[in-house]
Amino acid sequence: EPEVTQTPSHQVTQMGQEVILRCVPISNHLYFYWYRQILGQKVEFLVSFYNNEISEKSEIFDDQFSVERPDGSNFTLKIRSTKLEDSAMYFCASSPRGEGGQPQHFGDGTRLSIL
Amino acid sequence: QKEVEQNSGPLSVPEGAIASLNCTYSDRGSQSFFWYRQYSGKSPELIMSIYSNGDKEDGRFTAQLNKASQYVSLLIRDSQPSDSATYLCAVNTGGFKTIFGAGTRLFVKA
Numbered sequence: 441e442p443e444v445t446q447t448p449s450h451q452v453t454q455m456g457q458e459v460i461l462r463c464v465p466i467s468n469h470l471y472f473y474w475y476r477q478i479l480g481q482k483v484e485f486l487v488s489f490y491n492n493e494i495s496e497k498s499e500i501f502d503d504q505f506s507v508e509r510p511d512g513s514n515f516t517l518k519i520r521s522t523k524l525e526d527s528a529m530y531f532c533a534s535s536p537r538g539e540g541g542q543p544q545h546f547g548d549g550t551r552l553s554i555l
Numbered sequence: 556q557k558e559v560e561q562n563s564g565p566l567s568v569p570e571g572a573i574a575s576l577n578c579t580y581s582d583r584g585s586q587s588f589f590w591y592r593q594y595s596g597k598s599p600e601l602i603m604s605i606y607s608n609g610d611k612e613d614g615r616f617t618a619q620l621n622k623a624s625q626y627v628s629l630l631i632r633d634s635q636p637s638d639s640a641t642y643l644c645a646v647n648t649g650g651f652k653t654i655f656g657a658g659t660r661l662f663v664k665a
Binding site for chain 2: 471473475481482483484485488490495496498529531541542543544545546547548549
């Protein structure tokens with residue numbers, strides 16, 4: 441069964457550094473998402489992406505964050521000048537269609553630890 | 556602020572019993588509803604999606620939706636110890652954003 445893959449599985453970074461989290465969505469999916477889950481808390485929507493542009497973002501997704509699809513397969517989340525509170529699991533998801541709500545398939549996540 | 560509320564649990568049921576998980580949501584315009592299962596330290600795994608009022612069955616799982624009451628539930632029949640996990644209710648209000656509840660922890664006792 442096709443799956444969403446994320447790398448790395450665990451990223452440890454010094455506060456203030458930049459990190460890039462990588463995702464390869466399911467190949468025939470057109471809509472891509474990033475979510476965050478702080479330990480013990482709920483899964484929070486960050487951003488959705490379609491046709492090489494952001495389709496919707498949450499209030500969490502401020503100027504510190506950016507997303508990019510640099511080629512035909514990868515989808516990245518960049519966090520600039522990381523803060524301690526950015527420590528969380530970051531999940532990438534994809535769906536074949538987007539608006540109106542379609543089931544999203546999640547990757548295994550990247551655990552980001554900011555020291 | 557659009558909200559999705561779930562009882563955090565834990566909900567404990569004996570093996571073979573029916574587990575009933577409930578969720579309410581605040582936005583009447585919500586159109587799509589999902590149940591995900593999340594094992595500790597793992598990613599959410601889609602179990603069911605439901606879009607119209609009534610029941611939808613898939614194997615041991617039944618999702619129920621009542622838009623008038625802004626209520627969605629998940630029934631797990633013949634519960635197994637492997638069903639022990641956190642169950643996340645997720646709601647989409649028509650755009651691209653899906654809002655998750657905090658989840659209900661389920662323990663199935665052997």
